[in-house]
Amino acid sequence: MMSQSMQEEAKLDAMQRHWQSLRRGTPSSNILFEDVIETDNILALPIQNSHVESQIGACAPILKSLSCDLDSDSEFIDIHDCNVTPKSPFQIPETEEPIKGPLKLDASSLGDIPGQYTICALEPHQLPVVGVYIDPRVVPGFKYLVRPLPEVGKPSTMNKCLFNGKALTLTSIGRGYARRFTFESDKFIGNDNYFWSDNRPEGYAFELELLSEGDKFTFFNPNGEPEGTVEVLSIEGPQTEIFSSFKNGLVDKRATVTFTGKVEYYETGVAKPVLLSGTILSRKLKNKPRAEILKISRVNIRRHRYYLLPGIQKIHRRFTVRGDSINDVPTKYTMTGLESYEIPVVGTYVDPRIIPGFFYKVRPNDRRNHLFGGRALRLLSIGMGYAKRLTFQPDSLVEPDNYLWSDSHPDGLGLEPRAVHKGMKFVLESGDVVLGEATVFRDDLPQVEEHMERIKTPNGEAVQKYIFIDVLCHIRLARTGGASTENEEHLMRVTGLAVVRKEPKASEANVIRIENIGFDSQLLILFARTYPDLTLVPKIY
Structure with a gap:
């Protein structure tokens, strides 16, 4: 009995000496007894940090010694006897996002003058232009937002874009040491939309824009059947170029886009804004000044996959x-x-x-x-x-x-x-005040029925339609005192809601009035302040 007890004490002493030696060899290893579960989770992650990898490698024998073989005859000690500290070497400290380093550019890699530049780090959708270094993906005929870059170490998106923040079509890139970048002009005479690549030592970032607000598309299912239309309401993120091709004078570009579009199905006729994303393909032909959108693919609408073709193709409605x-x-x-x-x-x-x-x-x-x-x-x-x-x-x-x-x-x-036809005459009124006369000059645009109602009368049922009109009128304003002259006649675009009514036993419907009047003229400002309830009433001879 005594010999058995002495053997057990000897085993316990040997085990304690073994653990103490391990603790001295690896100072931070004594805390493994507390966070074994966290250790398992950390080991399951991919090792990308050399410091963490070295720590895990150093602790591998400890993890092996911690494996519990229930069938073995090993003796176990009380964990609380090991003087455990509360920290773990496997707990990766929370760090901020690593700051991107400066970008070094060498124009000789593009077959140009061996100019070397160091600029701030760029985002994936930004293309660098500085001095003689012109990113080969910057091609005339495509739209770009141009953003002046800040100093090295600052975020590349901190400065506002040139040209009032508008994306303009690049028309040409000059030659020589300082390259002149010329963009399309919004003026009839002169063009101020240009700069030289060496104007700023910090450089410029070009941001591609293939899709713009207001673009309209027809979307098709995978079988090629049209199902509705999409109008781009807003662009929700940068358009990152993922592919470029230069072949036989054709320039193709693909980019990822995210946008909010007004989606209208042919079947329902209801339009709703939907957040969409996809891959856009644009092509610049050799003899054309601007690139054109060919297709937007991989677009999901209501969990169904579609592709978009440019333009609202009415023949498919x-x-x-x-x-x-x-x-x-x-x-x-x-x-x-x-x-x-x-x-x-x-x-x-x-x-x-x-x-x-x-x-x-x-x-x-x-x-x-x-x-x-x-x-x-x-x-x-x-x-x-x-x-x-x-x-x-x-x-x-x-x-x-x-x-x-x-x-x-x-x-x-x-x-x-x-509802309204060429030659019809109306009186412009506001309450009991007569403001002038209007004669319809052109009625080319469509007139849209907004709704219809049936009204019961003592003589039967009357039908009343509300039709939106958009016409050109000669308007002659009345002078104070009731007189009017021909030189006061103005040609204006007039919009409004025509109320057309057919009485129960009448054979023809007649315009009762035109309400919600709108003028394409500054006179509307004067009328809106003085006469808020303008109406056009058919002139009675």
């Missing part, structure tokens, strides 16, 4: 209509190419907004020209049956031929409602 199963034949049609302001007619379907007594312009969907010589005619009647006959006001009562059937054109028809 799709519109689906369904016949009323109670009052009409239960049919379904999909029309392609219908304008947003046109009301559909196809097959057996006639949109319920099309009502006799109102004026319409008629356009077949498979062509750009309108029927009836492009005139807006009053609709007289809508026939019954499978194919409905639409009869318009005839040019001759002897041989009336201004009519068609709803199924005459397989691609359907688009009817544009018209």
